[in-house]
Amino acid sequence: xxxxxxxxxxxxxxxxxxxxxxxxxxxATAKKIGCIAARxxxxxxxxxxxxxxxxxxxxxxxxxxxxxxEGAVAxxxxxxxxxxxxxxxAIGQWGGESACS
Numbered sequence: 001x002x003x004x005x006x007x008x009x010x011x012x013x014x015x016x017x018x019x020x021x022x023x024x025x026x027x028a029t030a031k032k033i034g035c036i037a038a039r040x041x042x043x044x045x046x047x048x049x050x051x052x053x054x055x056x057x058x059x060x061x062x063x064x065x066x067x068x069x070e071g072a073v074a075x076x077x078x079x080x081x082x083x084x085x086x087x088x089x090a091i092g093q094w095g096g097e098s099a100c101s
Contacts, residue, residue: 002064009089013071016086021062028064033072042072049079
């Protein structure tokens with residue numbers, strides 16, 4: 001449901017797909033990133049960045065972070081900044097809407 005009804009916010013390193021909910025987050029990668037080890041490494045890095053800054057920003061949006069090829073090799077400060085920027089845009093997109101709207 002999140003992929004079909006969620007709103008997308010695109011960045012240089014990843015895409016954030018959001019829908020009002022409980023604050024859950026998931027991570028997805030494309031096979032273009034490389035082998036399974038490279039994709040898992042990218043997810044671990046984004047998961048760590050989200051763990052340190054995401055919960056304070058997110059509120060009550062369910063999110064999927066879709067990691068792009070550029071995000072797999074980006075430095076951690078750039079990943080954190082991207083997450084901050086995209087999360088703020090996503091919160092602005094939803095504004096005061098509820099999940100039932």
